[in-house]
Amino acid sequence: MRVMVLVKATEDSEKGFFPTPETNEMMEAMGRFNDELRSAGILLDADGLKPSSLGKRVAFDGPGRTVIDGPFAETRELVAGFWLWDVKDMDEAVAWVKRCPNPMPGPSEIEIRPLYEMADLQ
Structure with missing residues (x-):
């Protein structure tokens, strides 16, 4: 089962990424988590997105x-x-997200969404 795991934006993430001791430590922890995955x-x-101020719809x-x-x-x-x-299933995805370091300096959310598979469309 494929899932997309979405790190929700915060006011801080919408300001852009600026290297600081705190963000560097957070990125190192996330790098270790990605290595485990x-x-x-x-x-x-996996990847991070630049602030929506640089995007278009x-x-x-x-x-x-x-x-x-x-x-x-x-x-x-x-x-x-x-x-x-x-x-394997959504329970496994939830278990992995629970192990994830907080992706933001403050409170944050991660959303898990299953992708459609070919079998779903037949």
């Missing part, structure tokens, strides 16, 4: 397309980073 054969891909309405420049409202609904994992 790799060793367990779970990690397929494209809104679709029939044949029309409208480009919307960031930043986007509702920071708590944005994504700051992701992993793509191949796990």
Whole structure:
């Protein structure tokens, strides 16, 4: 079962990444966690996203397309980073997320979403 594990954005992550002793320590802890995921054969891909102020959205309405420049409202609904994992089931994904170091300096959330597989679409 493949899942996308979404690190939700915070006000801090929307300000951008600035190396400090605290962020460097956090990145080292996350690097060790990613190494564990790799060793367990779970990690397929992972990365962090730049703030939404550097992003764009494209809104679709029939044949029309409208480009919307960031930043986007509702920071708590944005994504700051992701992993793509191949796990046995959702329980295994939850167990791994519980082992994850806090990805942000303050309170944060991680969302786990299963991907559609070909068998789901038949």
